[in-house]
Amino acid sequence: MQKRLKMEVTSIPKGATNLEAKVVNDKVFVYFDYEVDQSYLEEMKGSKEWLDKYFPVVHASSLFMQDKILRHKPESLNQVLFKKRVEDAINSGLENFRAQRMDASIGEDGGICFKSGLRPANGKSAVWWDLEASHFFPQKHSRLGLTKERVAFLALVMKELVDSGQYDVKDVWKAVCDQSRDIAHCSDSYNARKTIELTGSRLVGNWNDLGNLYKITVNKNGGFELTGSFYGFDGNVCSLSFWMKDHHPGNFHRNSIGWVVMDV
Numbered sequence: 001m002q003k004r005l006k007m008e009v010t011s012i013p014k015g016a017t018n019l020e021a022k023v024v025n026d027k028v029f030v031y032f033d034y035e036v037d038q039s040y041l042e043e044m045k046g047s048k049e050w051l052d053k054y055f056p057v058v059h060a061s062s063l064f065m066q067d068k069i070l071r072h073k074p075e076s077l078n079q080v081l082f083k084k085r086v087e088d089a090i091n092s093g094l095e096n097f098r099a100q101r102m103d104a105s106i107g108e109d110g111g112i113c114f115k116s117g118l119r120p121a122n123g124k125s126a127v128w129w130d131l132e133a134s135h136f137f138p139q140k141h142s143r144l145g146l147t148k149e150r151v152a153f154l155a156l157v158m159k160e161l162v163d164s165g166q167y168d169v170k171d172v173w174k175a176v177c178d179q180s181r182d183i184a185h186c187s188d189s190y191n192a193r194k195t196i197e198l199t200g201s202r203l204v205g206n207w208n209d210l211g212n213l214y215k216i217t218v219n220k221n222g223g224f225e226l227t228g229s230f231y232g233f234d235g236n237v238c239s240l241s242f243w244m245k246d247h248h249p250g251n252f253h254r255n256s257i258g259w260v261v262m263d264v
Contacts, residue, residue, distance in 0.1 A: 019031070046139065054102075057264055058153050058156060062156075063152055070086060075174075078178055078239060079173050079177045082151070086151055086152070097263060099145065101208060102114060102199045102208040103208075104199075111132060112132050112136055118198060119199075120198075121257060122213050129216050133260045142260060143260070144216060146217060146261075150215060150227050160205045161205060180211060181234065183202075187234050210229070210240060211228065213228075224249055
């Protein structure tokens, strides 16, 4: 039996393409493709579109030591240490979370924001980052990421690069643990800036700014650690799997930046 439906379409923006009408429960929905600019997404902070663009989901709970990427036999001390950290993280229990796609900058209100092409908010203390991260989006429990979450994140980046065919298993372990110049901004990277790059640089998989600055994380004891690569050192000196324990919470480390995560 047919029904006559009445609708009024008033919200399709100029530039919309591939329009398609669908009837769902006697209501007409119009679907279309539309190029959304960054400023519009920023105004939608907290929407699914905003979250997926700036804080993609990290499926940490999907990591298992039986995975192809983690069955790799380490070929260096760095690989041995990193694999042990991944195993410890998995055994401690991992839940999915959202992680920043790019490094944070300072917004007009003095708090942190996430937008490409800006100077990263380096040079702040771990205490400052701990506070600013928690204030950024408390509805989703925004916070500094745990060190074990960063470890899981890197393992999943490795898995993503292998699944996409960009690396084989042996080479991706080398890229994260032994020589990170090809996937992070290091002093020996291609077109290295020899200084801090702007946010949103060097896309690797779904992620920007994997190197450039050390990332401040929180360890299992509630202390702070510096992890990862830094633009001032070669990629074999500070690889992405590098970490420095017991970072003093009051230190204003000019070469570090907070790594912000939130709940799914």
